[in-house]
Amino acid sequence: MDRRALCAQGMSVAYDGVEALRDVHLDLSPGSFLAVRGPSGSGKSTLLWALAGLVPLRSGSVSLGDVAVTGPDQASRPRIALMPQGNGLVGTLTARENVYVAAVASGLAPKEADHRSGEALHRLGLEDVGEHLIEELSGGQQQRAALARALATNPAVLLADEPTSELDSANRERVIAALRDESDRGAVVVMTTNDPVAAEQADVVLHIHEGELTGTLP
Numbered sequence: 097m098d099r100r101a102l103c104a105q106g107m108s109v110a111y112d113g114v115e116a117l118r119d120v121h122l123d124l125s126p127g128s129f130l131a132v133r134g135p136s137g138s139g140k141s142t143l144l145w146a147l148a149g150l151v152p153l154r155s156g157s158v159s160l161g162d163v164a165v166t167g168p169d170q171a172s173r174p175r176i177a178l179m180p181q182g183n184g185l186v187g188t189l190t191a192r193e194n195v196y197v198a199a200v201a202s203g204l205a206p207k208e209a210d211h212r213s214g215e216a217l218h219r220l221g222l223e224d225v226g227e228h229l230i231e232e233l234s235g236g237q238q239q240r241a242a243l244a245r246a247l248a249t250n251p252a253v254l255l256a257d258e259p260t261s262e263l264d265s266a267n268r269e270r271v272i273a274a275l276r277d278e279s280d281r282g283a284v285v286v287m288t289t290n291d292p293v294a295a296e297q298a299d300v301v302l303h304i305h306e307g308e309l310t311g312t313l314p
């Protein structure tokens with residue numbers, strides 16, 4: 097397992113000059129499971145996109161181990177999986193195809209990617225709908241397929257944006273268990289959520305308000 101710490105130092109993001117993230121410092125060791133709570137518009141998604149190197153920083157830096165996370169280039173973004181809000185799945189592909197494509201793109205050989213795709217779908221209770229088009233799935237099934245896609249890449253860092261927002265309690269438990277398993281195998285897991293029940297399953301809960309992260313990491 098790739099075990100590296102995720103570190104953000106003085107990270108700020110601005111959209112059209114308006115700061116959405118202000119001077120965020122985080123040092124997350126392998127195996128961390130962090131929840132970030134905050135109201136709508138507080139900067140939760142921006143935080144995850146910044147940690148993934150997917151938005152330009154106004155200032156500060158992000159690193160995974162000794163590798164700088166500087167942009168969307170896969171080579172400079174080693175094994176960071178983002179499950180975005182809205183899921184980002186291809187509606188005209190099946191759930192399994194969506195997962196498989198991500199697994200291959202992460203560098204897995206086709207046979208291994210196929211195996212991991214089936215396993216990830218199974219972990220999220222989607223084995224019976226794996227061959228269904230995404231656009232034929234419910235919102236909650238799509239949300240779980242998006243997490244399956246992230247899991248199949250065996251990420252060193254898993255960033256999940258409100259991963260339980262569309263789920264009933266049984267599936268929320270399933271998703272939280274999958275996130276916990278990832279942290280137990282040594283991944284850094286960061287989940288944003290407005291769901292207090294989901295948040296309390298994490299090891300630490302931080303709060304974000306107007307782009308400022310508050311609370312203390314152990």
Ligand SMILES: Nc1ncnc2c1ncn2[C@@H]1O[C@H](COP(=O)(O)OP(=O)(O)OP(=O)(O)O)[C@@H](O)[C@H]1O
Nearest residue numbers: 111112116134135136137138139140141142143181
């Ligand atoms: N692409 C963008 N261009 C301009 N402003 C943006 C952009 N994306 C986000 N913002 C602004 O940045 C701030 C933080 O947005 P962000 O999406 O990170 O919040 P959030 O906490 O994830 O919200 P929600 O819970 O509603 O998804 C908001 O004021 C939002 O309007």
